Amino acid sequence: MSAKQRDKKKWLFYVSVIWLIINIFPGVCFSQPAAPPIVFGMPAPLGETASIAGWKAAQMAVEELNAKGGVSVGGVKRPIEIYSIDTREHEPGIPIHDALMAIEKLILEKKPHAIAAGPMRSEVLLAALDAIVYKYKLPYMVTISMTPVLQTKITENYDKYKYVFRINPNSIYVVKLLSEVMAFLGKEFGFKKAYLICQDVLWAKATINGVEKEMKATGWEIVGKDIYPTGASEFSASLTKVKETKAQVIVPVFDMPPAAVLLKQARRMKVPAIIAGGIEPAAHSDAWKVFGGEVEGMVNTIFTAGHIPVKALPKSVEFYEKYGKKWGKTEQEKFFGQTGAATAYDSVYVLADAIERAGTLDGEALVKALEKTDMMGSIGRIKFGKDHQVIYGFDPKESAIGVAFQWVKGERVVVFPAQVSEGKIILPPYMK
Amino acid sequence: MVMSILIYGGLNSIILALTALGFSLTIGISGVANLAHGGFYVFAGLLTWMLFDGLGLPYFIAILLSVGVTGLLGALMYWTVLLRVRGMVLSEVIATLAIGIGILEFFRWKGFVLYYGLPYFVEGSLEIAGVTIDYHRLSIIGIGFVLLVLLWLFTHYTKIGLAFRAIAQEEYTSLCFGIKSDWIAMLGVAFGSALAAIAAITILPLGTISIGVGYEVLLVAMAVAVVGGLGSTLGTLVASLILGYAQVITATFLAPHWMMVVYLVAIIVVLAIKPSGLFGELKELEERV
Numbered sequence: 001m002s003a004k005q006r007d008k009k010k011w012l013f014y015v016s017v018i019w020l021i022i023n024i025f026p027g028v029c030f031s032q033p034a035a036p037p038i039v040f041g042m043p044a045p046l047g048e049t050a051s052i053a054g055w056k057a058a059q060m061a062v063e064e065l066n067a068k069g070g071v072s073v074g075g076v077k078r079p080i081e082i083y084s085i086d087t088r089e090h091e092p093g094i095p096i097h098d099a100l101m102a103i104e105k106l107i108l109e110k111k112p113h114a115i116a117a118g119p120m121r122s123e124v125l126l127a128a129l130d131a132i133v134y135k136y137k138l139p140y141m142v143t144i145s146m147t148p149v150l151q152t153k154i155t156e157n158y159d160k161y162k163y164v165f166r167i168n169p170n171s172i173y174v175v176k177l178l179s180e181v182m183a184f185l186g187k188e189f190g191f192k193k194a195y196l197i198c199q200d201v202l203w204a205k206a207t208i209n210g211v212e213k214e215m216k217a218t219g220w221e222i223v224g225k226d227i228y229p230t231g232a233s234e235f236s237a238s239l240t241k242v243k244e245t246k247a248q249v250i251v252p253v254f255d256m257p258p259a260a261v262l263l264k265q266a267r268r269m270k271v272p273a274i275i276a277g278g279i280e281p282a283a284h285s286d287a288w289k290v291f292g293g294e295v296e297g298m299v300n301t302i303f304t305a306g307h308i309p310v311k312a313l314p315k316s317v318e319f320y321e322k323y324g325k326k327w328g329k330t331e332q333e334k335f336f337g338q339t340g341a342a343t344a345y346d347s348v349y350v351l352a353d354a355i356e357r358a359g360t361l362d363g364e365a366l367v368k369a370l371e372k373t374d375m376m377g378s379i380g381r382i383k384f385g386k387d388h389q390v391i392y393g394f395d396p397k398e399s400a401i402g403v404a405f406q407w408v409k410g411e412r413v414v415v416f417p418a419q420v421s422e423g424k425i426i427l428p429p430y431m432k
Numbered sequence: 433m434v435m436s437i438l439i440y441g442g443l444n445s446i447i448l449a450l451t452a453l454g455f456s457l458t459i460g461i462s463g464v465a466n467l468a469h470g471g472f473y474v475f476a477g478l479l480t481w482m483l484f485d486g487l488g489l490p491y492f493i494a495i496l497l498s499v500g501v502t503g504l505l506g507a508l509m510y511w512t513v514l515l516r517v518r519g520m521v522l523s524e525v526i527a528t529l530a531i532g533i534g535i536l537e538f539f540r541w542k543g544f545v546l547y548y549g550l551p552y553f554v555e556g557s558l559e560i561a562g563v564t565i566d567y568h569r570l571s572i573i574g575i576g577f578v579l580l581v582l583l584w585l586f587t588h589y590t591k592i593g594l595a596f597r598a599i600a601q602e603e604y605t606s607l608c609f610g611i612k613s614d615w616i617a618m619l620g621v622a623f624g625s626a627l628a629a630i631a632a633i634t635i636l637p638l639g640t641i642s643i644g645v646g647y648e649v650l651l652v653a654m655a656v657a658v659v660g661g662l663g664s665t666l667g668t669l670v671a672s673l674i675l676g677y678a679q680v681i682t683a684t685f686l687a688p689h690w691m692m693v694v695y696l697v698a699i700i701v702v703l704a705i706k707p708s709g710l711f712g713e714l715k716e717l718e719e720r721v
Contacts, residue, residue: 047540200689226683229692231648233639234447236440237683240433240563257547257642264638268557268566281547281640290549290640334546 035078038071038361040351041112042082042344043103045120048090050144050340054117055084056327057319057341061348071352074359080352083110089121099124100131107136113361114139114351117344122147122203129153133163137363139370141351142166143343146174146203151387162367165388167343167350167379169303169402171203173392174278175210177301178251180394181276181404181416182215185249185299188425195247195273196225197238197254197262204253207278211251223247233258239269247273248431255280260291267294272431274299276404278338283307286333288410295407297428299415303402306342306378308412310403312420313396319345319378346377395419435561437680443569445676446576447635451649452656452668453579454627458506460663461596461620463603464514465521466506467528469628470650471535476502476629477641478539481548491551499629506625510618518617536646547640550633568637575634579627583665596620600663655695659702661712670710674698 042058044051062080065071070079085106087099099119106112115138119125125145133140140163142150148170154161169177185191194215198208205227212222223245226238239262242250250273252262259279266275276299282291283300285308302308309317319342324332335341350373355361358369374383380396393399394417404416406425413423451473458466466472476498483494509531517523557566587593595616598606603613636645656675660667678694702709 047545049545052545226687227689229689231644231651232688232691233648234440234444234679234683234691235688236436236444237680237688240436240440240684244433257640257644260547260549261639268564268569270557270564284546287547290547292549292551 035070035076037079037081038073038355039110039112040080040082040114040116040348041106041110042084042117043087043099043106043115044084044118044144045088045090045099046084046086047088048120049335049337051090051118051120053323053332053335053337053341054143054344056331056335057323057345058082058117058348060323060326061345065348065352072356073361080348082116082348083112087119087124089119089124096121096123096127100127103128103132107132107138112138113355113363114141114366116141116347116351117143120144120340122149125150126153129161129164134160137163139351139354139363139366140164141347143168143347144340146171148172151389155387162388163363165350165370165384165390167347167382167390167400168339169392169400170389171207172210173402174207174301174303175214176392177303177402177404177416178207178211178253178277179214179218181299181301182211182220182249182251183218184416184418185274185276185425186218186220189248189427191248191274192219193221193223193245193247194249194251195223195238195242195245196251197235198225198227198252199254199256199259200227200229201255204255208251208253211253215251228254230256231258233261235262235265236269239266239271242266242271242273243269249273250275250277252277252279254278257281263291263298264294267296267430270430274428274431277301280337282407283338284333284336285412288407293410296409297407297426297430299404299406299425300412301338301402301404303339304342304379305396305401305403305420306345307336307338307340308403308405308414310396310401310414310420311422313378313380313401315376316342316378316380316396342378346379346382349377350375350382433684435563437677437684439560439563439565441677441680442673443565443573443676444680445673446573448652448656448676449669449672450572450576450579450627450631450634452653452660452672453583453665454624454631455653456657456660456663456665456668457583457627458621458624459657460665461600461623462510462514462518462617463663464510464518464524464528464617464621465662466621466624467525467650468509468532468535469624469653470646470648471532472502472506472625472628473632473649474539474641474643474646475505475535476632477550477636477645478544478548480633481550481641484550485548495633498633499626502629503622503626507618507622509625510621514621515614515618518614532646532650536643540643544643547642549640550637552637553634572634575630579630580665580669592616592619596623651695655699658709659698661709664709664711667709667711671698 062082066079070077085102087102088094089099122145196208198204224241278301282295305313305316306319309320354366354369358365380400383391385391391399403414405412406415415421415425455469480494480498483489484491513527552568553571554567557564587597595611599613599616656671660671679691682690
């Protein structure tokens, strides 16, 4: 082999090596600076079921969006990152100030472009409005807290509070849902007498007072109303009165675990009245097992679709199944209560949609884009009112929806609203 | 209405007595206010649930194991922590409170934030004078009485029981009779913890197990013990009857909203009139002096 041929071979060898390197590691050779991520935050009480489920649902939405290449900001696809912080606001003795500090810590450390979900307690939300939201001017999506005071504040001082949007229903919608269920019971079975029992907390009292007003206006006789302290575990006084007054419906509104005693005691005392209201521990799909089947016949409410698959709303079924597949059915049974997960999931999509339409991450532009949101989510059609509250109604094609279901032989059967019902309310065996 | 008050008031009283018995026994024997009582209560409930529902053990075996393990946990707490601070009341209170919160928050941290149910002992119900009451509640009444009788027999006719009473009455004198007060105090704490477990397993099937129950149970146990007199078993029983009936009467004739206030009012009234409690002996001598 001549020297010239050897040089040619060497040259060919070097070219081949370079070609291989370029082909095997193209990202290394021609990488451009990666698009910076879009950052979302989720400050919430991460030891509480609605927030646990919400955090997992939000992560799931982020993964889905990133799998599609991320979110387009002004024509550039950018991945999403989401961070959480535990505000512990559900724990007894945790001052509001601690929760606010946690929210601010997340904002200062992770520098999110928007808050995608939280908080749970209305007290934290209202305090955060002035202390944090206005200060940092971040779009803030509310996914659990239910106080209607938020809408009043936004309406009265739009420029200051315009950054806050609520995906979950406020207590006014819950009253509306419960009142419609009662109207349905009255019409279907001719019931006229009801006994109201609720927990001594602000949202539950506001809800029961609203329901009482609506029921009286539609001709119901309210034969009794009792408010129980949060730790109560003995309900015989009320249940005896229910029997004596011959009330046909017991309307409970509770989110505390001891409310389980009320359900069990009513069955044990053979109280011949249907229980129709809102008891959070009895909304979970494993409640039949937890309560030993003593939820039979109870009509319960779920504030947002998606926490129960609603056949007439395919997105709710899709979300419910995807969550179960990703995090496990057992996890889903335990953490899916009345709200929190579907709202956090949809919230991430609502933000992504607004960012794409706005073409920027600027807070002011995002607020404008969010106000024009009109999309289908697992909770139904998502549109914000002027007060930045997602509009709730009874037709998922027109609005977001909450549903009422009845426990029948171990299954949750959606019975209200009529547009999505999958069965009729039937009288439980103890009323026949 | 009257029969309902009589029956459910009595039942509520027995539930209060069961809840407070372990707390009262511990303070009576060892002088330690075991503020980990609520933690042990929830621990026993969750352990039973795990053994029965998770491991599939027979319910009765799960109950026996839970009571035994909770008793051992109480003994361990005494031997590792309380022995070192015994006699320093504030340190005892801080230590037991910290252990109780530690147990409850450990479960919260491990994800036990939901609701867990235990089955009834007996299914079905019966009617007494027009008031329907279930067999499980009746069994609570039975268990409450049996426990009280057994406890009385134990403390009057067994060597360990007599030793319990001896150190409760006068620890230094009992030392002269060869009673190892630390051992007996440890057994007292273990007994109190096991009683908390029995209360949990008996009462929790009425509702569900949750972390918050631990804090509520501690409040109830303290209220009953303070009203009855710290360390007095008779006082615990009488205070339970007073508070149990007062709660049901308040809920029936005033409003259920005031049920929890009954505890607080009772504590304030008793402390103002007789600071040692209705049958308390621990402070009575001091008061006389």
